[in-house]
Amino acid sequence: MFIVAWIVFWLWLAVLIFDFVVLFAGKGRIEITRAYPEKLSNGDENPMKLIVNSFYPFPTIIEILEEFPIQLQIRNNEFSTRLSAYQSSEISYLMRPTQRGYISLGDVWHS
Numbered sequence: 001m002f003i004v005a006w007i008v009f010w011l012w013l014a015v016l017i018f019d020f021v022v023l024f025a026g027k028g029r030i031e032i033t034r035a036y037p038e039k040l041s042n043g044d045e046n047p048m049k050l051i052v053n054s055f056y057p058f059p060t061i062i063e064i065l066e067e068f069p070i071q072l073q074i075r076n077n078e079f080s081t082r083l084s085a086y087q088s089s090e091i092s093y094l095m096r097p098t099q100r101g102y103i104s105l106g107d108v109w110h111s
Contacts, residue, residue, distance in 0.1 A: 028056035032064065032108045036095075045094040050108065052091065054083040064091070064110050071099050 022028070035049040054060055064079040072095065081089045 022058075028054075030054055030056075030060070030062060030110050032110060034105065034108060036105075040095070040097050042097055042100055045096050048093050048095050050079065050091040052081055052083065052089045052110075054085070054087055057085050059084050062110050064108060066108055067105070068095070069105060072097060 031053040033051040033053075035051060037046055040046045050064060050066065052062060052064070054062070059082065061080065061082050064081070066077045066079065068077050079091050079093075081091060083089055
């Protein structure tokens with residue numbers, strides 16, 4: 001029983017190291033770019049895009065959290081997409097600002 005525990009431990013450690021090398025030491029990464037009009041039209045639906053590029057050599061499922069400005073009161077800001085190896089995807093949505101002035105878009109997070 002003791003030998004089986006050691007074998008399982010060393011296999012688990014090997015998989016952990018392999019996973020770390022593939023995810024963090026390789027050239028693979030996720031790149032997200034936001035595309036939107038230079039000026040947003042107040043009270044109208046404005047087209048917005050997130051362009052997602054995967055540089056991983058394997059398929060990935062990506063959860064994206066878009067930080068909208070607080071004044072827009074938008075709560076459904078999570079998107080999900082599945083990408084094949086070295087694939088790009090485009091996520092489109094509409095945003096309607098209701099107040100005049102400067103709108104600061106937040107960060108885009110992914111996992």
